[in-house]
Amino acid sequence: MKKIITISSLFSIALFIAACGGDKSESTQSAAAVNESPAAGGVEQYDPKRGEGKFKDVTVPEKLDETMAEEGKKNTFDVKCSACHKLTEEKLVGPGWKGVTSRYQPAWIMNFITNTDEMINKDPAAQAQLEICLVRMPNQSLTDEAARAVLEFMRKNDGVK
Ligand code: HEC
Numbered sequence: 803m804k805k806i807i808t809i810s811s812l813f814s815i816a817l818f819i820a821a822c823g824g825d826k827s828e829s830t831q832s833a834a835a836v837n838e839s840p841a842a843g844g845v846e847q848y849d850p851k852r853g854e855g856k857f858k859d860v861t862v863p864e865k866l867d868e869t870m871a872e873e874g875k876k877n878t879f880d881v882k883c884s885a886c887h888k889l890t891e892e893k894l895v896g897p898g899w900k901g902v903t904s905r906y907q908p909a910w911i912m913n914f915i916t917n918t919d920e921m922i923n924k925d926p927a928a929q930a931q932l933e934i935c936l937v938r939m940p941n942q943s944l945t946d947e948a949a950r951a952v953l954e955f956m957r958k959n960d961g962v963k
Contacts, residue, residue: 850925853913853925860907860953870954874948874953903956916944
């Protein structure tokens, strides 16, 4: 019995490692599984596009705010995020940031980076990333302004001009 347990846990560790290469189907599957829980009666349903937090609808201009993006890089990314996030698709401790602004709505990103704990507890996509990375992103205590600026820097990293 003990042997069976050991083998199966080794197998799941191997699965996690394989998933770290960025196997999207794995994350979609677990996201779907989490989604199946029925909404409690009368409670407002969780909106996975927007996430959980104070930002309801964040609109971003089509054109990049170069100054804000530069601030977001210098004051936030370089100091508080770069230890765990690369600007490519490659995972470091957390997922690489390339493409992050097309994977999520601006409000989701703003809510995730200012309300990290609650988002990881509730959001299927954040939970799927947690399963892959095996590390919970710590709250970075960003002000709203810093969060908005680092979002602008993510947009720049994704090619917005
Ligand atoms: C100690 C490591 C660590 C630090 C520091 C960190 N993160 Fe994270 N981040 C993670 C991990 C791990 C995940 C994915 C797992 C999860 O949801 O916790 C993540 C996920 C994210 C995501 C979602 C990415 C995706 O593709 O799903 C965003 C956006 C993000 N972080 C932004 C930030 C910002 C902005 C900062 C700096 C202010 C930051 N992170 C600092 C570890 C970190």
